[in-house]
Amino acid sequence: MAPTLTKQQAIYRYLKTRIMEGKVPPGQRLIIEDIAEELGLSIIPVREALQLLQSERLIDIRPHAGATVASITHENIEEIFTILEGMEAVTVRRIAKRRPPGLETTLETLIAQMDHAEKRRDVEKWSALNMKFHLAMSEATGMPWVREITTRVMASWDRIRRHFFREGSLHRFAEAQKEHHGILDAIRKGHADRAEKLIRQHNQKALRHYSLLQPAKAH
Numbered sequence: 001m002a003p004t005l006t007k008q009q010a011i012y013r014y015l016k017t018r019i020m021e022g023k024v025p026p027g028q029r030l031i032i033e034d035i036a037e038e039l040g041l042s043i044i045p046v047r048e049a050l051q052l053l054q055s056e057r058l059i060d061i062r063p064h065a066g067a068t069v070a071s072i073t074h075e076n077i078e079e080i081f082t083i084l085e086g087m088e089a090v091t092v093r094r095i096a097k098r099r100p101p102g103l104e105t106t107l108e109t110l111i112a113q114m115d116h117a118e119k120r121r122d123v124e125k126w127s128a129l130n131m132k133f134h135l136a137m138s139e140a141t142g143m144p145w146v147r148e149i150t151t152r153v154m155a156s157w158d159r160i161r162r163h164f165f166r167e168g169s170l171h172r173f174a175e176a177q178k179e180h181h182g183i184l185d186a187i188r189k190g191h192a193d194r195a196e197k198l199i200r201q202h203n204q205k206a207l208r209h210y211s212l213l214q215p216a217k218a219h
Contacts, residue, residue: 011049085203092195
């Protein structure tokens with residue numbers, strides 16, 4: 001039986017989900033009293049939840065200005081993909097050398113599903129599988145810090161994707177899919193140097209791609 005969430009945890013999850021999915025856009029003010037009234041709760045757990053979100057850099061809280069959803073800037077994008085590149089360079093070298101049992105089958109299955117989603121132009125499905133692909137590699141390292149940092153950075157990538165996505169950027173998903181196949185092939189063959197080179201290129205290309213995009217128009 002799942003443990004019961006505290007009011008603070010429930011508010012935190014509710015607001016985080018809305019922020020990550022772009023339903024509460026960057027720059028929007030979060031008024032404690034309004035959130036408390038909307039959810040039928042007191043302001044204390046709302047304030048505590050906002051402090052947790054601030055610790056994850058999802059919102060900014062400033063004296064006399066209150067809380068606002070954190071902006072997504074080109075500096076943010078560069079930081080995220082730089083961190084991800086470093087984490088994944090460590091990841092692919094380790095798994096290419098160690099060849100964890102079952103990992104190749106898992107990655108092959110995910111890539112096959114991603115191929116299908118890409119052909120159908122199902123961006124949401126492809127993106128969810130992409131997250132699983134990258135997180136499966138970090139999980140296989142057996143290194144908790146690598147897994148935790150990668151998980152948080154990939155979540156930030158998903159927020160960026162939702163913020164910038166538009167139909168014209170679909171070509172990047174097809175290109176990225178080809179890169180995934182190359183990375184898996186290097187891992188399968190135990191070529192750690194090549195796997196690292198490919199994963200670095202993969203993140204560098206993604207950085208260049210997102211750096212050129214403009215925010216998607218609200219629907």
